[in-house]
Amino acid sequence: KQEVTQIPAALSVPEGENLVLNCSFTDSAIYNLQWFRQDPGKGLTSLLLIQSSQREQTSGRLNASLDKSSGRSTLYIAASQPGDSATYLCAVNAGGTSYGKLTFGQGTILTVHP
Amino acid sequence: NAGVMQNPRHLVRRRGQEARLRCSPMKGHSHVYWYRQLPEEGLKFMVYLQKENIIDESGMPKERFSAEFPKEGPSILRIQQVVRGDSAAYFCASSRQGARSTDTQYFGPGTRLTVL
Numbered sequence: 001k002q003e004v005t006q007i008p009a010a011l012s013v014p015e016g017e018n019l020v021l022n023c024s025f026t027d028s029a030i031y032n033l034q035w036f037r038q039d040p041g042k043g044l045t046s047l048l049l050i051q052s053s054q055r056e057q058t059s060g061r062l063n064a065s066l067d068k069s070s071g072r073s074t075l076y077i078a079a080s081q082p083g084d085s086a087t088y089l090c091a092v093n094a095g096g097t098s099y100g101k102l103t104f105g106q107g108t109i110l111t112v113h114p
Numbered sequence: 115n116a117g118v119m120q121n122p123r124h125l126v127r128r129r130g131q132e133a134r135l136r137c138s139p140m141k142g143h144s145h146v147y148w149y150r151q152l153p154e155e156g157l158k159f160m161v162y163l164q165k166e167n168i169i170d171e172s173g174m175p176k177e178r179f180s181a182e183f184p185k186e187g188p189s190i191l192r193i194q195q196v197v198r199g200d201s202a203a204y205f206c207a208s209s210r211q212g213a214r215s216t217d218t219q220y221f222g223p224g225t226r227l228t229v230l
Contacts (some may be wrong), residue, residue: 034218043118043205044157044221089157100147100162100170102219107156 002027002094006105013080013112021075021108023090028071034102035064035075036089044089048075080112116141118208118222119188126228133193133200135225139208146189147219148181151203163189196229203227 003026013019023033032051036044048057048064050073056065063076077084087109091102119138127133139146148160159173163183174181178196183189193200203226207219 036221041226043223044207046218046220049218091157100145101159101173102147102149102157103159104149104157 002030002092002103004090004092004103004105006088006090006108008108009106010109011111013110015080015082015112015114017080017112018076018078019080019110021077021088021090021110023073023075023105025071025073025092025103027094028068029094030068031093033064033066033073033093034091035062035073036091038087038089038107040087047088077110080110082112082114084112085110118206118220120204120206120222120225122225123223124226124228126230127196128230129197130195133196133227135191135193135204135206135227137189137191137206137208137222139189139206140210140220143208143210143220145209145211146183147207147209148189148191149205149207151205151224153202157205160191193227196227198229201227201229 005024007022030052034049035047037047038044050057050066061078066073087107089107090105121136144165146163149157150160151157161174161181162170166185178194180192203224205224206222209217209219211217
């Protein structure tokens with residue numbers, strides 16, 4: 001059974017800092033991995049999707065890496081801003097007989113203070 | 115192009131009543147996924163549907179819960195005889211191609227169900 005863990009559970013940083021969020025998964029046989037952002041009381045916004053054959057994806061100040069063999073992904077946020085404050089979720093699509101089913105981590109609550 | 119629409123956004127039911135949650139996927143998307151977020155817990159997969167077909171319902175509770183995605187109209191998640199433990203945020207997502215594709219899943223704003 002696939003399990004996804006995110007560390008840290010919460011993070012508070014001053015504006016301008018670069019930061020790293022971590023995601024680990026127990027079964028390395030994944031199809032793809034996504035990072036999402038969730039704002040309080042709102043839905044999820046997809047940030048980056050990495051296919052199993054890729055090692056990283058970049059979008060603006062965000063960079064996500066994937067090391068499938070070790071079961072790890074990191075989300076790097078450069079020059080953080082107060083508007084980045086949200087819960088960040090990592091989700092794995094295991095493929096195979098479980099395709100269509102995203103398995104989510106518990107999330108990292110990020111607070112960026114001015 | 116409107117995003118995934120869910121209604122109602124908030125739903126209050128008394129124990130024993132029925133709850134109907136609706137999801138309209140993005141235009142051109144024929145694959146729908148339902149997830150549940152219980153208080154203090156992460157998002158859990160419930161069911162994956164394609165038009166008129168249930169592809170994977172491995173996350174659906176065996177009783178009281180059902181889902182459909184008819185040829186015309188929105189996808190419906192139906193909860194019969196609700197109990198307090200059903201109180202949660204229910205999210206719908208859609209994708210253009212099937213889950214084996216490179217497509218991302220686009221999420222709606224969710225329906226927050228409160229059972230009194």
